[in-house]
Amino acid sequence: MRYDADVIVVGAGLAGACAAFTLSRDHKVRVLESDEPASGASGAAAGLVNPFMGRRARPVWRLHEALDAVSAILEAAGAPALFPDTGVLRPAVEPDQVAPFQDAAETHPDLATWLSPATVRDRYPAVQPDRGALFVPRGGAVNVGAMVDALLDAAQARGATIETQAPVLYWRETPGAAVVEVDRGDDTEELRADRVLLALGQGYPPFPELRRLGLDGVKGQTVRVRRPEPLSDSLPPMSGRGYIVPEGDTLVLGSNYENNFDDLSPTPDATAYIQEKTSKMMPGLDEAEVLGATAGVRVKRSENNFPLLGPLPRRNRLWTFTALGSKGLLTAPLLALELPTYFNDLRNISDPVSTQKE
Structure with missing residues (x-):
């Protein structure tokens, strides 16, 4: 045939x-x-490669192999630069996250490090460092x-x-x-x-x-804002209350989760919600200039x-x-x-x- x-x-x-x-x-x-x-x-999506997800920083399925696969497929396609070696910073935004984040660093010392509030403040002055943060050197962000x-x-x-x-x-x-x-x-x-x-x-x-x-569809939105000044060029992508991904002179903020939606258009209410929650990690983002918003539907299993x-x-x-x-x-x-x-x-x-x- x-x-x-x-x-x-x-x-x-x-x-x-x-x-x-x-x-x-x-x-x-x-x-x-x-x-x-x-x-x-x-x-x-902003394309966050975060192997320790959720409020408790639980490792993703097949953690090491999954991280290796991201680099391997981009290398094979001739595009390794799309996954820069920045790491991911996970500020502990709630008191009950400190112990799980520290446990993740102790359990996976090859993949994660616990940073004290003083260390976060010293390295990343723009970040809210009240409780410390989990740093994942092999994480990062990819423009999907x-x-x-x-x-x-x-x-x-x-x-x-x-x-x-x-x-x-x-x-x-x-x-x-x-x-x-x-x-x-x-x-x-x-x-x-x-x-x-x-x-x-x-x-x-x-x-x-x-x-x-x-299958279920969950609507999510990202918001692009102008990068506040001054803001260090060494700021890594962050995940805590939502996420923050630096891209040149802008930041991509995300995300929200809508299980019930009528259309795929971005909404002002979702933009305000995302700005408000990401400002818990980086104060002032709720007042940053909005340059645009994008929405899409993530598909998951029920x-x-x-x-x-x-x-x-x-x-x-x-x-x-x-x-x-x-x-x-x-x-x-x-x-x-x-x-x-x-x-x-x-x-x-x-x-x-x-x-x-x-």
């Missing part, structure tokens, strides 16, 4: 771009994106839109085909192929592949097969916070890679780099993320 590609990747956000790049090494890959790359949540573009460019250089403005209307599976129907404006086109990987992110609601996976990867139920050739949630930068590269081994044997897929355990 004639295939239009070995693998068709539907969606060019972070998951789709990571998968397309990895698979393009040994497969003929075709990417179909209904809009532009990173047009959903991938384009809205630039990362998606770099991965797709590198995949294209390997021979992948990248199509934008190419919405997929439906898919089906035959004994010999996975088939997608693409909207071509006045007409449609059917494309065939050995496998189709659905990395639709927030584009899942129109498709019953994806809705049945137990039952847990793990991503989802594998064949759709009762399918063999139709796969999904979704539910990255707020940990996408630490899970998408890791899972994408292992994707070829998953294609070879489903048993290689880790239980927490496998669709076969649903």
Whole structure:
């Protein structure tokens, strides 16, 4: 049977771009994106690589491997500079965070250090240092839109085909192929592949097969403000009450979580909320000049916070890679780099993320 590609990747956000790049090494890959790359949540997030997340600084899943994968995939794509060696600062914004943060530093001395209030004050005068902070040297921030573009460019250089403005209307599976129907404006086109990987992110609601996976959408907003003066150029990205990511002469502030929303437009109320909570880490941000705001929808699983990867139920050739949630930068590269081994044997897929355990 004639295939239009070995693998068709539907969606060019972070998951789709990571998968397309990895698979393009040994497969003929075709990417179909209904809009532009990173047009959903991938384009809205500030891209914080924070391996100790949440109020209690709990380590992310497969901590060391996940951190290695971020660097490895960018290095392989020829874009290591997108992940600068800045580290992440986690100020303890509440009294009950001090002990867990100190415990994280003691448990993972190779990845985290506890800084006293005096040390924080000395290194980062603009930061509210009342209770000290956890510093994670291997953390940092990545411009997710630039990362998606770099991965797709590198995949294209390997021979992948990248199509934008190419919405997929439906898919089906035959004994010999996975088939997608693409909207071509006045007409449609059917494309065939050995496998189709659905990395639709927030584009899942129109498709019953994806809705049945137990996915939820959570709207989040980021706010770009003018960098206050004077502010040290050595200020690292921060995560505590929201997050603060320096980008040149601006700061990107995030984020909020809206489970119920009517549209994806940024709102003034969310902007004010984000500025107010990030000012708990850096006083004055609630009065900083707002330059713009962006919103997107993070997709997560309703039952847990793990991503989802594998064949759709009762399918063999139709796969999904979704539910990255707020940990996408630490899970998408890791899972994408292992994707070829998953294609070879489903048993290689880790239980927490496998669709076969649903």
